[in-house]
Amino acid sequence: MAIRLTFVMPVRDDASRLKQCLASVAANGHHEECEIVVADNGSRDASPQVAREAGALVVDLPRATVAEMRNVAARNARGDLLAFVDADHLLDQRWVESALDLFRDPGIAAAGAHYSSPNDANWVQRAYGRFRPALRGIRDADWLGSGNLIVRQEAFRSVGGFDASLEACEDVDLCNRLRQRGYRLVSDDRLRSIHQGDPASLKAVFRGELWRGRGNLAVTLRGPWTARALTSLAIPVFNLMCLILVAGGAIGWPWTGSGPFVVGLAGLGATLAVRVLRMTSGSRMPLGAELAGTAAVASAYELARALALVFRATHQTRRGAVEA
Numbered sequence: 001m002a003i004r005l006t007f008v009m010p011v012r013d014d015a016s017r018l019k020q021c022l023a024s025v026a027a028n029g030h031h032e033e034c035e036i037v038v039a040d041n042g043s044r045d046a047s048p049q050v051a052r053e054a055g056a057l058v059v060d061l062p063r064a065t066v067a068e069m070r071n072v073a074a075r076n077a078r079g080d081l082l083a084f085v086d087a088d089h090l091l092d093q094r095w096v097e098s099a100l101d102l103f104r105d106p107g108i109a110a111a112g113a114h115y116s117s118p119n120d121a122n123w124v125q126r127a128y129g130r131f132r133p134a135l136r137g138i139r140d141a142d143w144l145g146s147g148n149l150i151v152r153q154e155a156f157r158s159v160g161g162f163d164a165s166l167e168a169c170e171d172v173d174l175c176n177r178l179r180q181r182g183y184r185l186v187s188d189d190r191l192r193s194i195h196q197g198d199p200a201s202l203k204a205v206f207r208g209e210l211w212r213g214r215g216n217l218a219v220t221l222r223g224p225w226t227a228r229a230l231t232s233l234a235i236p237v238f239n240l241m242c243l244i245l246v247a248g249g250a251i252g253w254p255w256t257g258s259g260p261f262v263v264g265l266a267g268l269g270a271t272l273a274v275r276v277l278r279m280t281s282g283s284r285m286p287l288g289a290e291l292a293g294t295a296a297v298a299s300a301y302e303l304a305r306a307l308a309l310v311f312r313a314t315h316q317t318r319r320g321a322v323e324a
């Protein structure tokens with residue numbers, strides 16, 4: 001039977017989790033219908049060896065962005081479906097079967113599912129997981145994360161793949177361009193994956209969003225100007241203005257009084273309250289310490305996204321928090 005699905009996996013110095021990811025792929029079966037291409041970003045550990053032992057083709061790309069890594073690996077793919085799966089993910093045992101079944105519908109160009117938190121998640125990871133919508137059936141989607149994303153080869157090529165100039169949010173940009181071309185994207189809860197790379201500390205949340213926030217700004221400014229896109233831009237701008245009021249108010253208190261400080265603090269509190277309410281809506285409402293933890297994670301997120309408007313962080317900034 002011809003190969004239908006090619007797994008595209010970027011990796012750098014993550015041999016242990018890559019091995020687990022590849023094992024989760026192998027547990028799905030359908031070996032004759034799948035192949036694996038691993039794009040290695042100059043790993044100094046055993047990542048390339050682990051990939052080859054699992055039967056993967058390894059493409060060496062030591063100085064490439066993650067978007068470029070995925071693009072080059074995709075050019076080496078023989079499947080008509082490109083499964084972009086990051087090395088720190090674990091796939092459900094029926095993931096491949098569900099993907100092949102879903103794409104029998106010729107009207108679907110891309111599919112995926114929001115990530116699930118690790119099974120042994122700590123309080124930070126549990127709270128961080130509340131940023132994601134619950135998985136419910138098959139639904140049309142505006143955006144799908146590139147760590148758990150399937151795209152038809154034809155559709156991927158027609159939009160030019162990922163934008164290699166972006167360091168972050170390249171998946172948002174890709175999905176925007178697919179939808180602008182009239183392609184249909186869906187979220188399917190059968191395509192469940194566990195993201196072992198969820199930030200495990202407030203420092204990791206902050207540094208990750210400081211890096212991701214600049215990419216979000218660049219992609220949002222490209223359009224399309226949807227209500228969701230405008231909101232994702234307006235909130236960091238508002239929070240940055242509030243931070244300036246707080247800092248300026250604290251310094252100028254003897255001359256201006258408490259007004260600017262209080263107004264800025266109230267503004268930050270309002271956006272934080274809205275974020276926490278969104279994260280804890282429905283059946284996922286936490287109590288006590290879990291609610292406090294959610295507020296702490298939301299605070300780190302909002303602060304980082306605001307500061308990302310004026311401070312540039314690189315992917316190494318994020319990796320430094322993860323590896324610390």
